[in-house]
Amino acid sequence: MDDALPLLASKLTAPPPPEVLVPRPRLTRLLDAGVCGPVSLIAAPAGWGKTVLLASWARAQAAERAVGWVSVEPNDGAEDFWAYLRAALATLDVDSGGDSVRRMADALTRLTRPAVVILDDLHLVTDPGVLDGLDFLLRHAEGRLRLVVGARAEPTLGLHRWRLDGGLTELAAHDLAFTREETAALLARHGVPASRRQVDDLQVRTEGWPAGLRFAARALRAHPDPDRYIAGFGGDDPSVAGYLVNEVLRGQPAEVRDVLLRTSIAERVWSDLADALTGRHDATRVLAELERTNGFVVPLGTRPAAYRYHRMFGELLRAELGRHAPEQLTDLHRRAAAWHAARDMSPDALRHALAAQDWDRATSVLLRHWPELVPYDRRAVPSAPTPPPPPDAVRADPELALAYAAELLDGRDLATADDYLRLAHRHRDRLADDRKPRFTLIAAALRFAEAQLGGDRDAVLGAARRLLDLVRLTDPAEAGTRAVALTAIAVAELDAGDLVAAESALTSGLTDARDAGLSRARLACASRLALVRAVRGELRAAEEIARTALAAPAYSEMDRGFAHLALAVVALHRDRLADAEANVALVPHGPGPALVALAAMLRAELLRSRGDPAAGYRALAAARDELAEPPPGVARWLATAEAELRTAQGDPVAARDLLGGAEGHAARLALARAHLCAGDPVAAARALPAAPDLPLLVRVDAGVLDAVAARRAGDHRRAARTLEAALRLAEPEGLRYVFTRAGPEVREMLADHLDAGTAHWPLVSALVAAVEPGPPEAAAPAGDALTDRELTVLRYLQSMLSNVEIARELSVSVNTVKTHVRNIYRKLAATRRRDAVRRGRELRLI
Secondary structure, three states, X not given: OOOOOOOOHHHXXXXXXXXXXXXXXXXXXXXXXXXXXXXEEEEOOOXXXXXXXXXXXHHHHOOOOOOEEEEOOOOOOHHHHHHHHHHHHHOOOOOOOOOOHHHHHHHHHOOOOOEEEEEEOHHHOOOHHHHHHHHHHHHHOOOOEEEEEEEOOOOOOOHHHHHHHOOEEEEOHHHHOOOHHHHHHHHHHOOOOOOHHHHHHHHHHHOOOHHHHHHHHHHHOOOOOHHHHHHHOOOXXXXXXXXXXXXXXXXXXXXXHHHHHHHOOOOOEEHHHHHHHHOOOOHHHHHHXXXXXXXXXXXXXXXXXXEEEOHHHHHHHHHHHHHHOHHHHHHHHHHHHHHHHHOOOHXXXXXXXXXXXXXXXXXXXXXXXXXXXXXXXXXXXXXOOOOOOOHHHHHHOHHHHHHHHHHHHHOOOHHHHHHHHHHHHHOHHHOOHHHHHHHHHHHHHHHHHHHHHOOOHHHHHHHHHHHHHHHHHHOXXXXXXXXXXXXXHHHHHHHOOOHHHHHHHHXXXXXXXXXXXXXXXXXHHHHHHHHHHHHHOOHHHHHHHHHHHHHOOOOOHHHHHHHHHHHHXXXXXXOOHHHHHHHHOOOOOOOOHHHHHHHHHHHHHHHHHOOOHHHHHHHHHHHHHHHOOOOHHHHHHHHHHHHHHHHHOOOHHHHHHHHOOOOOHHHHHHHHHHHHHOOOHHHHHHHOOOOOOOOHHHHHHXXXXXXXXXXXXXXXXXXXXXXXXXXHHHHHHOOOHHHHOOOHHHHHHHHHHHHHOOOOHHHHHHHHHHOOOOOOOOOOOOOOOOOHHHHHHHHHHOOOOOHHHHHHHHOOOHHHHHHHHHHHHHHOOOOOHHHHHHHHHHOOOO
């Protein structure tokens, strides 16, 4: 041992913070909670900020407890690793008792407080014996060892056992991704005065990858044209490319690099597509292993399994393919075009046919599947541009110009698409007469798609109606063309804030799309219809439609965004706030007033429910800034949401000012709530919407508000009757939030309702338990706690059961029940059943 090299202090100390550090309390809180269990694992590829987070957390822990640190390096053998771990434990006053892992475990068991050790870059350990030894330590340290691990892939530490027992805290790449707020903070700390749009664009391009954002922030500090820099920033940026090549790509075996490069031409990669592009027969294994070990390979959650590459990684791979194997590109695109065409995946088939310069296949895809090629929203980030066909090819076949225009529209290059639409029309006379009607239909459909993507609602509606007129003139039974037109109308109406008109068009468009087998229009309609149904309170139908939409191949992140937002609304109304937050986090940033506004409104309500209304105001303000001039209907949505926040904060005057004439059901509900807040139940009752065909959620919400107004006016009988009607409507759909958001007053009404009798006892009982009560009238009597059996009887007292029936349920005598009831009355200072139940609820005993 005399020849042993000295231990390096730098490997036993958390590295210093980077030049610019952005606090990330949402992540440090997870680590704070995770250290209560045996293992916390941060597993993500290079550049996701694992070491920065671990070091920041370790420094923050210093005031409370010492934390051991070991930085693992590539050349560390087993002897090195154990020497450094013993040294790290020694800094925590743990005498490991020699070289034996068994003695180290024994030393740990004698600690009075668990030892916390961070192992950074544990993936660099190649000796399986080391990981077996760590697993042994964890199992035999009797809970006195807490490992916090940073690695690029999940280590073999028997994590399945800790995961099953709930003792494992896991953070992955999607957790480490910067939020928009964190991206804005990073740019601000670099001295970059970025606008909200610039922050959003950069966020979308990097997908929150911390290393990419740091590269961009440093470059933007000195760049004269930030917009131009951000528009061109991607995986082929020299700094980003160098990092990804050295840290991610170079370490892959040659066969894996070949799979990555060849499949990078596709936006979504299925295993059999990978086989077709690579000539292999084991791509499923390769892709699955890449997903496990490489956070830049993202599963799409479809069946069969499909993947995509992180946006910047995909851009790097395509740049590398073009640099090192340009001769393969045409053949790869031909294979991809054939594969997608055989599966009726028309947008992808067209894109690859054009990239392969296979003009015949491109026009064939257009003519046979043109309804599937009409885009309904813009991509969040444009796809790589497809080289244009030569002028002589377009002159010879104007349908090729339409095909290229469809691809340009899908990639949101509206100006160039318009040029090709004009070019196609200019050469229309070269077509045979029997081909001109189809050409006219396709051109008309692309024109209204152009209007849709440009945000011109009036132009969309006009172009869509012209298309419907063409269908009636040519083929009234053509469901596909009707589906295309109705989908465009529905999208335009929804973005204008007209839910009624949107729902009508969505329902008809979805039917026609199903009849015609149009997956793109079907997904566009289904995802948006799910959201409309959720907003109306039809939660079961909304959830079913949304989950079906998410299981289908995605043509657009926006479509998936509407489906996730629908699930978030469903979760909110069922009072599952964590599920709502998880789904709204999956809603992508992108154009479209409806998605932007409704997502902001949901975030604002979630923030209010979490006790942070100020953040709710900021969410609504951000949506207004993003939309600049929202359509009147959408502007009313946002004003109504802000009014609800004002009322919740006890400012009904500001709420009523925001609501103005209170147009629409939601605005009238908000106005009624403001009147109740102001102490005017008569005005509240007058404000409530009262049409015969109100949406379910409006009827339930109005019923709750009407019951409160009646109770305050002294009409308890009408209040009980109205509340019972609202419960009857709410129960089948699982609507709960409308009751729980109303606070202690509605809780008291529900508690009284339990005592008076209700046909919805389980629901009302659950709602009473879910709503926070008002402050108790007095503290619980000292030394007079109810016994377990008395608590059981107290729960039965909430029901309509008599003492005899309670005795029968508990299999005891009636006298025993009476004795328990007398004890309950005495201990709770009650003289009757109703008072005992109310007192028990105030004390949170039931």
